Amino acid sequence: MNTERETVHLVDDPEINAFLNDIEHCPHAYVLGCLMDCQMKSEKAFSIPWIVKDLVGTFSIDSLAEFTERYYQDLFLSNNLHRFSNDKAKVFFAAVQQIARQYEGDASRIWTGNPSSAAVVYRFLQFKGCGIKIATMATNILARQFKVPLSDYYSLDISPDVHIDRVLKRAGLVNKGASREEIIYKAREMNPDFPGIIDFSCWEIGRQFCRPQNPLCEQCPIRSE
Incomplete structure (x- = not known):
């Protein structure tokens, strides 16, 4: 990881926070955490990728992509991972498949290469279940706290909650x-x-x-x- 970058506080648990912060080696953890952040406490939502990793024993995109949508539905429901476990299991599954196929298993392709802020927001919006609030929030955190360089920042709106x-x-x-x-x-x-x-x-x-x-x-x- 980039040791010059300050750790971004996403959850209170240091180990889970370090996992989510490792956008160089496991960028899909951050992306999946953002997609879970809806209608429940943010810290709990961002912890879901870590819990999934513990439950399935792996977190590589290739491995995650092998599981079916039904598998994720059963996993989310049996462990009560989200307030809307059934729907968010579908979002999780769809995101894993999209990262595996569209981004060749590397979620950092969403934001690398100095893209415009609008381009990154648009790429997040292409994920199932991701609205403008989550898309701008995810991009905003990348730019403001993770210090990911973008060619501009004027499409990064505030995300009113x-x-x-x-x-x-x-x-x-x-x-x-x-x-x-x-x-x-x-x-x-x-x-x-x-x-x-x-x-x-x-x-x-x-x-x-x-x-x-x-x-x-x-x-x-x-x-x-």
Whole structure:
């Protein structure tokens, strides 16, 4: 791995986090983790590739591609891996097959070669079950935290969730009734070259300080602003 790059915090467990961070040797772990991140706690969703690895005893794309969709459905359901285990098992299976065939077993081909931000977002959108929120989030993390070089960053929008929505509204950057689209365009207005640059900061502030109940306003790092 690139020792100069800081470890990206995706889950609390150090061993699982190191596994997800190894995008040089096991890039599909990160991709599959992103595809699982829906309608459940993010840390639990990102842990699913690690749990699958433990359950099946392998994690090479060639080996994973040998299992059927029914096998993954049984695996997910019997181990209660996801809130929507049946659907996400299908997403997991389809993604493994796509990486094996379209990317010749190397998921890093999604982002290598200095592509445009739009190209990477589009490639994520081609995965079954991946909407614009996950596609922009996955690309944003690659660019902002994994330091993957892209030719531009202006297609990397903010990915509004409950934390980001709450922070921007409480900070007065958008109106209290602002829609998801208004939040996205406010971020574009604030930083046109890289709208998503504030995504992770707002998300962390929302989780740690700007809580739904009893927010820690006195400790908030943006209080002075």
